[in-house]
Amino acid sequence: MELIINQKTYPIPDNGDSRPLLLVLRDELNLTGTKIGCGAGICGACTVHIDGVPTRSCQTPVNSVLGKEIRTIEGLADVDGTLHPVQQAFIDLQVPQCGWCMSGQIMTAAALIDGNATPTPDQIITAMDKNYCRCGTYHRIRQAIAHAATLKKEATS
Amino acid sequence: MSNNSPKRWQITRRGLLIGLGGAGVLALGWAVGLPKLRLAISDAVEGTEKPFSRGAPKVSPTVWFTINPDNKIILNVQKIEMGQGILTALAQIAAEELDIAWERINVRMADTGSGVDDANGTGNSESVVSHYLPLRQAAATLVVMLKTAAASQLGVAAGSLTSQDATITSNDGRSLTFGAVVAAHTGEWVVPEDAPTLKPNSAFRYIGKSQPRVDLPGKVTGEVKYGHDMRLPNMLWGVVARPVKFGATIASVDQKDAATMPGVHTVVVEKDFVAVAAETKSQAQTALNTMDIVWTEPATPITQQAIENAVTVIPNQGVIIQHEGEPETLLADNSRIITLAYRTPMAVHAHLEPQAAIVDVQPDKVDAWVSTQVPAGMASGIADAIGRKADEVTVHPVFLGGGFGRRLDASLGAEAARLSAAAKRPVMIQWNRAEEFRNGFVRPPTHHVMQGSVDDDGHISVLSHHQASGDVLLTIFPPIVGDILGWDIGAVRGAKLYYTAKGGKQTIAQRVKLPIATSFWRGLGLLADGFAIEGFIDELAKSVSMDPLAFRLKNLPDTPFGNRMKGVLQAVADLAKWGTPLPAGRAYGIACSADAGTCVAQIAEVSVTGTTINVHHVYAAVDAGLVINPDGVKAQTEGGIMMGVSSTLIEEFVVVDGEAGAINFDKYPLLRNSQAPDISVVIVGGGDEPGGMGEPPIGPVAGAIANAVFALTGQRLTSLPLRLA
Numbered sequence: 001m002e003l004i005i006n007q008k009t010y011p012i013p014d015n016g017d018s019r020p021l022l023l024v025l026r027d028e029l030n031l032t033g034t035k036i037g038c039g040a041g042i043c044g045a046c047t048v049h050i051d052g053v054p055t056r057s058c059q060t061p062v063n064s065v066l067g068k069e070i071r072t073i074e075g076l077a078d079v080d081g082t083l084h085p086v087q088q089a090f091i092d093l094q095v096p097q098c099g100w101c102m103s104g105q106i107m108t109a110a111a112l113i114d115g116n117a118t119p120t121p122d123q124i125i126t127a128m129d130k131n132y133c134r135c136g137t138y139h140r141i142r143q144a145i146a147h148a149a150t151l152k153k154e155a156t157s
Numbered sequence: 158m159s160n161n162s163p164k165r166w167q168i169t170r171r172g173l174l175i176g177l178g179g180a181g182v183l184a185l186g187w188a189v190g191l192p193k194l195r196l197a198i199s200d201a202v203e204g205t206e207k208p209f210s211r212g213a214p215k216v217s218p219t220v221w222f223t224i225n226p227d228n229k230i231i232l233n234v235q236k237i238e239m240g241q242g243i244l245t246a247l248a249q250i251a252a253e254e255l256d257i258a259w260e261r262i263n264v265r266m267a268d269t270g271s272g273v274d275d276a277n278g279t280g281n282s283e284s285v286v287s288h289y290l291p292l293r294q295a296a297a298t299l300v301v302m303l304k305t306a307a308a309s310q311l312g313v314a315a316g317s318l319t320s321q322d323a324t325i326t327s328n329d330g331r332s333l334t335f336g337a338v339v340a341a342h343t344g345e346w347v348v349p350e351d352a353p354t355l356k357p358n359s360a361f362r363y364i365g366k367s368q369p370r371v372d373l374p375g376k377v378t379g380e381v382k383y384g385h386d387m388r389l390p391n392m393l394w395g396v397v398a399r400p401v402k403f404g405a406t407i408a409s410v411d412q413k414d415a416a417t418m419p420g421v422h423t424v425v426v427e428k429d430f431v432a433v434a435a436e437t438k439s440q441a442q443t444a445l446n447t448m449d450i451v452w453t454e455p456a457t458p459i460t461q462q463a464i465e466n467a468v469t470v471i472p473n474q475g476v477i478i479q480h481e482g483e484p485e486t487l488l489a490d491n492s493r494i495i496t497l498a499y500r501t502p503m504a505v506h507a508h509l510e511p512q513a514a515i516v517d518v519q520p521d522k523v524d525a526w527v528s529t530q531v532p533a534g535m536a537s538g539i540a541d542a543i544g545r546k547a548d549e550v551t552v553h554p555v556f557l558g559g560g561f562g563r564r565l566d567a568s569l570g571a572e573a574a575r576l577s578a579a580a581k582r583p584v585m586i587q588w589n590r591a592e593e594f595r596n597g598f599v600r601p602p603t604h605h606v607m608q609g610s611v612d613d614d615g616h617i618s619v620l621s622h623h624q625a626s627g628d629v630l631l632t633i634f635p636p637i638v639g640d641i642l643g644w645d646i647g648a649v650r651g652a653k654l655y656y657t658a659k660g661g662k663q664t665i666a667q668r669v670k671l672p673i674a675t676s677f678w679r680g681l682g683l684l685a686d687g688f689a690i691e692g693f694i695d696e697l698a699k700s701v702s703m704d705p706l707a708f709r710l711k712n713l714p715d716t717p718f719g720n721r722m723k724g725v726l727q728a729v730a731d732l733a734k735w736g737t738p739l740p741a742g743r744a745y746g747i748a749c750s751a752d753a754g755t756c757v758a759q760i761a762e763v764s765v766t767g768t769t770i771n772v773h774h775v776y777a778a779v780d781a782g783l784v785i786n787p788d789g790v791k792a793q794t795e796g797g798i799m800m801g802v803s804s805t806l807i808e809e810f811v812v813v814d815g816e817a818g819a820i821n822f823d824k825y826p827l828l829r830n831s832q833a834p835d836i837s838v839v840i841v842g843g844g845d846e847p848g849g850m851g852e853p854p855i856g857p858v859a860g861a862i863a864n865a866v867f868a869l870t871g872q873r874l875t876s877l878p879l880r881l882a
Contacts, residue, residue, distance in 0.1 A: 023439075027437070035509070037590070038821050039821075042821065087377040090377050091373050094369065096377065097242075099373075099376030099556070100508075100558025100559060102376055125831050126831075129829050133799075133830075134559050134561070134800070135559060136797070
């Protein structure tokens with residue numbers, strides 16, 4: 001079996017099971033940027049993109065994503081190291097505290113602004129409402145996503 | 158780093174430590190303690206003692222500079238980065254006094270054994286407080302020593318040298334980098350016995366500035382490694398049998414085929430420890446699930462009702478921990494006495510990174526990577542568990558995905574160590590969310606009886622706080638300590654009354670031993686005590702029809718401490734425009750508290766939809782004395798507020814059928830983004846000493862929200878989480 005992750009192909013053993021993508025990423029491929037929080041699809045720490053759609057990798061059977069484009073936090077920045085506007089905005093506004101939920105927050109937010117260049121405050125909250133942050137950076141997350149949209153607009157204009 | 162670490166230490170007359178050995182490297186450190194600002198607040202409100210500080214070794218040097226020949230300057234600190242920005246704050250302090258470019262300093266979390274370990278761990282809001290002056294003095298001493306050595310190397314007088322950005326220059330234009338001076342130095346370093354002159358505050362270029370966090374670039378790209386992310390070659394995955402019921406112990410074990418199942422390497426069955434190590438985590442779990450483990454449950458089932466009954470104030474029980482004037486007389490005689498009882502529930506930490514440990518037990522040494530706030534304590538715990546000496550164990554600190562007090566538990570590494578010792582290979586144990594809920598410890602439940610009365614002129618005449626709480630700090634001591642003391646220093650954090658009561662005031666602590674584990678949670682008793690005291694103060698203000706802000710300002714003492722409290726109250730009132738009308742359906746509530754040398758006041762703006770309480774905005778004023786990183790202070794204020802809002806509106810851990818009522822976030826939800834208020838923070842005060850920031854901002858939150866709900870609805874809610882009738 002093969003997975004396409006961040007535009008690279010990773011062979012993985014076919015155990016004939018439907019083990020979660022998250023555990024394959026973290027425990028088999030050592031792509032530990034994607035985090036585990038609850039293992040039940042509630043907290044959002046494990047969010048990755050599957051064909052551009054933010055998806056809970058802890059609830060995604062690995063055999064359901066064969067041949068699909070998987071993107072993790074390790075593949076979000078450009079290959080030259082230029083950060084995604086959401087990553088840059090999260091640094092600019094000094095959003096992360098402990099940082100454990102941040103891969104999930106950033107992947108969720110990146111999918112939002114990649115699909116909607118000018119999200120409204122309500123759209124931001126709706127998109128981000130299922131990603132827990134125990135350190136309590138919620139309002140900085142909201143501000144940073146608005147800032148990221150501005151950064152993206154500046155970069156493309 | 159550890160290869161460069163000194164193996165011997167010399168202590169100078171002033172208590173400064175200098176590392177010897179390790180050619181071409183100079184290392185310097187200092188003992189740390191709590192300065193007087195923090196102690197003054199402790200005396201005023203915290204209790205008679207500082208939870209971690211008394212009893213901990215006073216000579217506990219935790220601050221080390223290492224200068225390498227390439228002029229790289231490393232600050233090794235045994236403080237753990239768990240989101241509070243401590244690495245950045247300590248680097249700012251060090252870079253300031255060394256007077257070097259920001260880019261030149263590299264701050265690292267130090268391994269245990271690389272210096273003298275920090276026995277206090279990371280907690281108690283004291284990392285900046287305890288390091289501020291010692292770090293500056295060590296840095297200044299280091300510069301003096303380097304100048305003295307450079308003078309000798311250049312053949313000039315030390316007084317003629319200047320130091321700028323880690324380069325020492327003589328007045329004839331020759332210069333040497335710090336690294337070059339260290340590399341060329343021969344013989345013993347001489348530590349000056351005179352205390353160095355420190356930079357005047359007016360010359361600060363890093364202290365007081367919002368330097369960007371050094372750990373954030375790696376946190377937005379996924380590069381930073383946390384405990385749960387660590388992997389070792391040849392590592393096994395371990396799982397441990399844990400009870401579902403509180404208080405259950407292992408009665409009997411039938412291993413069945415566990416030891417011969419695919420991938421299984423080692424099965425350990427001991428009286429108190431049943432665990433499996435296998436090549437993959439699922440193989441280990443499958444094998445453990447195969448085993449028949451019979452548990453002995455407690456003779457008396459543990460129920461939620463029994464816990465609440467136990468945690469109930471009983472008149473004349475407990476220990477008087479604060480007593481002024483004659484409160485008993487007034488409480489007995491005064492027909493105007495108002496009494497309110499408050500209750501707070503148990504809560505989990507819900508650190509989003511489940512805890513994890515890799516331990517590699519080798520014949521001659523033990524290496525461990527553990528998600529812990531207490532590396533030194535963890536090293537001892539591991540050593541004890543496997544019968545090794547503590548100095549054979551090196552705990553390598555890792556970033557923490559949230560701490561909140563949960564990772565002050567030193568038992569985590571022991572089970573990985575036991576399994577590694579049996580398997581003779583490195584073993585990783587990762588907890589899952591259900592284990593965190595079932596088998597960790599929780600914030601103790603509390604009950605408070607508040608009593609008081611107010612004179613016609615608006616002065617408090619008598620004030621009494623009787624608190625019943627499960628243990629916090631006593632959990633980590635042998636039982637006899639609690640039996641002798643009779644009260645828990647941690648549980649009463651924030652319990653003492655800081656308002657003036659003309660006739661007298663008292664605080665009584667009633668310790669309750671519970672059958673489930675309770676211990677550290679951000680702020681210890683601070684959230685619960687703030688809820689009870691500040692809610693009750695609002696009720697007293699109402700009893701004489703006074704504005705809650707004016708009532709507080711009138712009844713805080715005219716002391717330096719009282720003036721700081723009034724300062725934050727006035728500042729938050731200005732920020733939120735207290736007193737100006739709000740839109741229909743909105744109301745403000747105000748509260749304040751003091752902790753760890755820091756005074757905080759908050760105003761919450763709420764509305765109500767049906768029986769749902771919405772918190773729209775929290776305004777905060779913070780007086781943390783001298784501020785190292787203003788944005789860091791704001792971030793900690795925001796974080797404390799959000800965690801407090803979550804506790805105030807949502808969180809409640811209950812026991813159901815003798816087990817955890819929730820084992821994941823479906824039944825124990827946390828605050829979500831749509832429920833999270835906007836937050837505005839203003840920093841006031843100043844001076845020469847920093848206060849703590851990790852915990853103080855959680856103190857006023859529940860009180861401010863409950864008081865706003867009262868202002869809006871007339872309902873005086875006295876239990877957390879707040880539930881409208």
